[in-house]
Amino acid sequence: MLNKYARAFFTRVLTPFATLLLRLGVSPDTVTLIGTGGVVAGALVFYPLGEFFWGTVVITLFVFSDLVDGTMARQLGRSSRWGAFLDSTLDRVADAAVFGGIALWYAGGGDSVLMCGVTIFCLASGQVVSYTKARGESIGLPVNVNGLVERAERLVITLVLAGFSGFTTFGVPYIGVLLPVALWVVALGSLVTLGQRMVTVRREAAEAEGTGAA
Numbered sequence: 001m002l003n004k005y006a007r008a009f010f011t012r013v014l015t016p017f018a019t020l021l022l023r024l025g026v027s028p029d030t031v032t033l034i035g036t037g038g039v040v041a042g043a044l045v046f047y048p049l050g051e052f053f054w055g056t057v058v059i060t061l062f063v064f065s066d067l068v069d070g071t072m073a074r075q076l077g078r079s080s081r082w083g084a085f086l087d088s089t090l091d092r093v094a095d096a097a098v099f100g101g102i103a104l105w106y107a108g109g110g111d112s113v114l115m116c117g118v119t120i121f122c123l124a125s126g127q128v129v130s131y132t133k134a135r136g137e138s139i140g141l142p143v144n145v146n147g148l149v150e151r152a153e154r155l156v157i158t159l160v161l162a163g164f165s166g167f168t169t170f171g172v173p174y175i176g177v178l179l180p181v182a183l184w185v186v187a188l189g190s191l192v193t194l195g196q197r198m199v200t201v202r203r204e205a206a207e208a209e210g211t212g213a214a
Contacts, residue, residue, distance in 0.1 A: 011067055018071040028069040028076070028083060035065020036090040040097040047101030050109050052179065053166025056159050059098065063155065066091065088134075091151065092127060098158060099123035102183070118183045125190035126154055132197040141208065145200040149189025157182050157189075 021031065039062045046055025069087060073079045099122050106116035130151065136143035149157075161182035168176040 011071055014064060014068050015071055015075075018068050018075060021068070022072055022075060026072075028072040029086060031065050031069040031072060032083075032087055032090055035062045035069070036094050038062030038065075039094040043094075043097040043101035044104075047098075047162075048104035048108060050105055051166065051169065052162045053169055055101070056163030056166060059159060060163075063094070063159070092130065095126055095151065095154070096123055098155070099126070102158075102162070102179070115180055115183065118180075118187050122154070122158075122183055122186045122190065125187065125194060126151070129190055129194050129197065132194065132201065136197070136201040136204070139205075141201055141204040143197060143201060143204070145196055147193030147196050149186060149193050153189065154186050157186055 039059050042055050042058030042062065046052070046058065066087065069083075070079075073083055099119050103116050103119040103123065106112045106119060110116070129147065133143045161178040165176045165179040165182075
């Protein structure tokens with residue numbers, strides 16, 4: 001849902017920056033790689049240490065590369081299958097790093113087997129939600145559904161509440177509870193979204209097969 005409304009706004013905001021990078025000779029693929037590297041570093045360096053505020057700051061600085069590289073490609077007028085494949089693949093890597101870093105925290109200093117399990121579920125369910133759409137489209141179905149919690153929602157909910165929970169470092173009491181809240185919301189929302197996509201694919205497949213038979 002956020003993809004529909006927020007992407008257009010941030011694309012307009014980041015367009016001048018994308019134009020500047022093109023003038024400097026930077027390619028869209030380079031931005032994709034650097035952005036993913038920054039997200040992975042921020043998540044796997046800071047989050048396992050419980051530094052959720054600074055980790056989120058670093059991740060947020062790089063996560064917008066997902067919009068910048070696409071804007072650059074459109075300005076060049078050469079959006080490619082390789083670029084789309086690279087972008088989608090590295091999105092999965094970045095997501096895995098974010099939830100993997102949080103899981104490492106709960107497996108170590110966070111000392112919560114339950115929340116470690118919930119975080120791993122968030123990681124796995126997010127990957128499966130993305131796969132259902134890709135697989136449905138690969139067999140010729142439109143998978144025409146806006147899920148309750150798609151990638152944008154997963155990242156926004158997790159990063160915003162993780163960042164706020166990091167204020168425990170500055171002595172703010174009780175705010176650390178926001179991270180578990182975020183993870184439970186993402187876990188349940190991803191489960192609902194997975195169900196939505198599976199129902200949609202089943203319906204579209206039945207319609208396509210019925211049309212073919214007719």
